[in-house]
Amino acid sequence: MTSTASSLPVSALQASQAAVNAALAENEIKEKENGKANGDESLEPGEIQEVDMQAQADAIRTVFSDPTNFNVKHPLYSPWTLWFDSPATKGRNLPQTPMSSFPQTPLPQTPGAAAAQGWMEDIKRVISFDSVEEFWGMYNNIVPPSQLPQKANYYLFKEGIIPAWEDEANKNGGKWSIQLPKDKNRSNVDKMWLYTMLAAIGETFDPQLSESSPQSLITGVIVSTRPQFYRLSIWTRAAPTGAGEDEKLRERIEAIGRHFKISVLGYSESQKLAGPLATEVEFLSHKDSEKKGKAAKKPWVV
Known part of the structure; x- marks a missing residue:
């Protein structure tokens, strides 16, 4: 999240955080599903594939950071x-x-x-x-x-x-x-x-x-x-x-x-x-x- 959000009302910050959290959770689920679909042999039974959360967070653009090209929409x-x-x-x-x-x-x-x-x-x-x-x-x-x-x-x-x-x-x-x-x-x-x-x-x-x-x-x-x-x-x-x-x-x-x-x-x-x-x-x-x-x-x- 950019510094733009720091001056927003508390309710706006909460909405923004909820959007980020929801997007992260959705991306993590998709990543796991993709791993299964691709038959990832590197995972042991019951093992969950590690996800680079910071990299995914960096890729998320909300309206607060990019008003025209945001990719999170609720x-x-x-x-x-x-x-x-x-x-x-x-x-x-x-x-x-x-x-x-x-x-x-x-x-x-x-x-x-x-x-x-x-x-x-x-x-x-x-x-x-x-x-x-x-x-x-x-x-x-x-x-x-x-x-x-x-x-x-x-x-x-x-x-x-x-x-x-x-x-x-x-x-x-x-x-x-x-x-x-x-x-x-x-x-x-x-x-x-x-x-x-x-x-x-x-x-x-x-x-x-x-x-x-x-x-x-x-x-x-x-x-x-x-x-x-x-x-x-x-x-x-x-x-x-x-x-x-x-x-x-x-x-x-x-x-x-x-x-x-x-x-x-x-x-x-x-x-x-x-x-x-x-x-x-x-x-x-x-x-x-x-x-x-x-x-x-x-x-x-x-």
Whole structure:
């Protein structure tokens, strides 16, 4: 591992070490299998062929040491795409960055994409990735939320889903969100955003994701910077409807909000967060978010 890793967060170092260890173990198994396949007569029965671990370690390239030619890749459950917009990027292309060497996907041609065409003209697709290594390569090459200009947004959504209400995956859903005063959270928002992304790509938000229910309710996560506050949001593909609603869906949605508040953001379950420029962890369906005045519903709070 090169010195690049020494300045990474602890969680990144752990992910990197896990990648190296997994690759070493896999190479050692393959080496043993190759020895058997080749009928290596130099080994006594029960003897294990010695492996030059240092030589193999030197041959391993992770995204930390070689962002374009790494040979260790641990796939995620789903591929993801990072999007970005700010007043400075409207009507302009983003400057080239080290991330431009990663493969990118075209804008999905869905009915939702067509409906949100005007919105999507100002939002820029930064990168698509589908592995742990590519995620950390992305994370270590983007500006953290605390340093973004006012009215800027990062959108991390599953590949093929655009960050707009009109998308087919979002139109019947909603979002958990929290608003935090900027002056009190400038030192915390980067960690909160990192943990939110890790929970999303690690598929830990949705407690009922399983082989029998393989589609997660999570479609994407967003961090927004505003003149006086930050906002973190988690978008879901479904939302309770109220009348005759599925109680299991409500429980599943609520579990996402609790996990966000307690395990990701680090607050206690009973902690009250609302105050000047601050909100609780709140849920609203996208349809309810559009309603104004007396028709507007109060958000669901955990």
